[in-house]
Amino acid sequence: xAVYTYKALTRTGVVVRNKVEASTKQALISMLKRNxxxxxxxxxxxxxxxxxxxxxxxxxxxxxxxMKNLNTTQVVKEKKEISTMQRVRTYxxxxxxxxxxxxxxxxxxxxxxxxxxxxxxxxxxxIIDSTENYIFKGVLExxxxxxxxxxxxxxxxxxYSDIFPYIYINMIKVGELSxxxxxxxxxxxxxxxxxxxxxxxxxxxxxxxxxxFLLLLVMLFVGTIVAIPAIQNVYTSLGSQEKLPAATLWxxxxxxxxxxxxYVPAGIVLAVIAVLIYYVHTPKGKYNFHYFKYKAPxxxxxxxALDFSxxxxxxxxxxxxxxxxxxALEVSKNxxxxxxxxxxxxxxxxxxxxxxxxxxxxxxxxxxxxxxTEMLKIGMQTDLSEMMQKLVEYMQIDIDNIMTKIMKAxxxxxxxxxxxxxxxxxxxxxxxxxxxxxxxxxxxxxx
Numbered sequence: 001x002a003v004y005t006y007k008a009l010t011r012t013g014v015v016v017r018n019k020v021e022a023s024t025k026q027a028l029i030s031m032l033k034r035n036x037x038x039x040x041x042x043x044x045x046x047x048x049x050x051x052x053x054x055x056x057x058x059x060x061x062x063x064x065x066x067m068k069n070l071n072t073t074q075v076v077k078e079k080k081e082i083s084t085m086q087r088v089r090t091y092x093x094x095x096x097x098x099x100x101x102x103x104x105x106x107x108x109x110x111x112x113x114x115x116x117x118x119x120x121x122x123x124x125x126x127i128i129d130s131t132e133n134y135i136f137k138g139v140l141e142x143x144x145x146x147x148x149x150x151x152x153x154x155x156x157x158x159x160y161s162d163i164f165p166y167i168y169i170n171m172i173k174v175g176e177l178s179x180x181x182x183x184x185x186x187x188x189x190x191x192x193x194x195x196x197x198x199x200x201x202x203x204x205x206x207x208x209x210x211x212x213f214l215l216l217l218v219m220l221f222v223g224t225i226v227a228i229p230a231i232q233n234v235y236t237s238l239g240s241q242e243k244l245p246a247a248t249l250w251x252x253x254x255x256x257x258x259x260x261x262x263y264v265p266a267g268i269v270l271a272v273i274a275v276l277i278y279y280v281h282t283p284k285g286k287y288n289f290h291y292f293k294y295k296a297p298x299x300x301x302x303x304x305a306l307d308f309s310x311x312x313x314x315x316x317x318x319x320x321x322x323x324x325x326x327x328a329l330e331v332s333k334n335x336x337x338x339x340x341x342x343x344x345x346x347x348x349x350x351x352x353x354x355x356x357x358x359x360x361x362x363x364x365x366x367x368x369x370x371x372x373t374e375m376l377k378i379g380m381q382t383d384l385s386e387m388m389q390k391l392v393e394y395m396q397i398d399i400d401n402i403m404t405k406i407m408k409a410x411x412x413x414x415x416x417x418x419x420x421x422x423x424x425x426x427x428x429x430x431x432x433x434x435x436x437x438x439x440x441x442x443x444x445x446x447x
Contacts, residue, residue, distance in 0.1 A: 002145055002156075003045045004028050008037035015040070023149040044159055098136045098163050100199075104192045106131070106140070107168075111185035120147050120181075139163060152176045167191065167314050167335040178321045187317065198306075198399075205407055209414040216418055220425045224248075224255045228432060247427045290339045294367055298409060302402045304367050307336045309395040311345070316388045325384070326352045340365075369398070 005019045006028065016037070022028035025042055032039050106127060113123035124144040131137040139160055146156040154173035157164050168188055175184025228248060244252075258265060279285035294304045314332035315325075323331065326349060333345040344365055348358040359380070363373040372391060379387025 002142065002149075004042055005045060006032065006042045007040040008032050009040060010038075011036055019045070024146070024151055027149075044156075098133060098139070100192065100196055102131075102133050102136045103164065103168070104189070104196065106136070107185060107189050107192060111182065111189055114182045114185060120153065136163075165195075165335075167310055170314055170331060170335065171317060174317055174321045180321070184317075191313070194396075198403075201403060205410055209410060213414060213418055213421070216421050216425065220421060220428065221255065223425065224252055224428060225259075228252050228428075244432050245427065247424075248432055251424075251428045287339045287343075293338065294340060298406060298413070302399070302406060303338075304341075305395060305399050305402060307338055307341050308362075308368060308372070309392065309399060310335045311341065312388060312392050312395065316385065316392060319385045319388065325358060329358065340367075 002023070003019060003021055004025065005017070007015060007017050009015055020028065022031065025044065028042055029039050032042075109127050109130075110123055113126060114120075118126070121144065124140060124147065128137055128140045128144065131140060142159075143153055143156045147153060152173070154169050154176055157169045157172060161169070168191065171184045171188045171191070172181070175181035228244065280289045292300075294300050296303070311332055314335045315328045318328035318331055319325070329345055329349050329352075333342060336342065336345075344361040347361040351360060352358050357377075357380075359373055359376045362368040362376075372395065375387055375391045375394065376384075379385075379391070
């Protein structure tokens with residue numbers, strides 16, 4: 001059974017709070033009313049939250065009854081069969097986080113079972129038995145408890161919005177309410193696969209270039225701290241009048257000052273970060289930061305295309321299941337978190353209410369491409385669902401093209417930065433090393 005926290009009003013006007021188990025939210029509300037309480041709020045506690053809390057002790061009488069019926073010989077035998085390695089594996093299994101791969105596997109398995117005419121309860125029980133991730137298994141058991149109590153799956157999934165993407169929950173919701181859950185699961189599998197493929201592609205672009213840049217910086221600073229003083233000691237010990245290059249001496253001075261007065265630049269950096277964080281957490285700062293994401297060089301166009309594509313996919317799913325445009329926008333707006341996009345969606349909804357075009361805010365923003373808004377306009381005059389399907393396909397091709405451009409441009413940008421750092425590394429570190437290797441300083445030492 002699920003666990004709920006409630007706040008209610010007694011007949012005498014006293015507000016009471018408690019945490020209880022109940023099959024459904026409606027059942028708990030009915031129970032409170034029967035007991036003369038007026039419910040103020042009833043909230044379900046997600047399974048993940050319960051896992052983080054201390055486990056409650058069992059009722060003593062229940063434990064006594066269990067112990068009377070237990071075969072102690074069997075208990076001892078089972079205890080002996082649990083090896084240390086199994087305990088270690090169990091411990092680490094409980095520490096595993098829920099990954100996108102877990103959700104993909106669950107969705108694929110659930111889709112296959114539904115296709116084989118399994119009902120929701122039977123399908124969930126089958127998947128739970130084969131789920132290895134303890135935390136995710138607990139979440140699925142919570143979903144199963146809700147289904148057995150007569151709730152829809154999406155109702156419990158909404159409590160786990162940090163695990164299941166909103167557009168994913170929306171797909172399940174539309175499928176359950178329209179009676180086409182199998183088709184919604186198929187779309188969810190496709191959505192998750194595309195999202196994972198996109199994330200892998202982005203990581204393959206960013207990680208190698210960032211690692212290469214960081215390694216070069218480490219080499220520059222380590223060379224300045226270790227190699228340069230060693231070369232200077234060689235000059236001094238032999239009595240040579242040779243001096244290190246001016247660039248080397250200058251950078252060495254900068255590094256030495258940073259090491260001596262490290263708290264000054266550290267304080268400046270922390271102050272700048274604190275100011276930025278404070279500004280970003282203000283309403284205006286957050287909006288400007290989200291707008292910057294869409295206008296940022298190199299990645300801004302991609303971020304907007306991804307958000308707009310998610311919105312169109314969610315709207316298409318809702319339109320195909322009989323929703324009106326206004327309802328589709330209302331339900332779909334939560335698939336994006338960017339305040340700029342949310343503002344455009346709210347303006348679109350207001351335009352529908354006053355009888356003007358809902359496409360206008362996206363067109364006037366200057367962020368959407370003319371092809372995208374034009375396809376929506378044509379869809380309004382013909383078949384919006386069919387045209388939106390073509391728009392989603394077009395945007396997927398456009399996102400792939402943007403990704404290709406980034407894959408070509410990003411290495412060039414990184415190579416340019418790395419090239420500058422590499423030249424600096426040669427002047428600061430390698431030139432003195434070459435001078436020592438050539439031995440020119442020995443002539444001045446001899447003289």
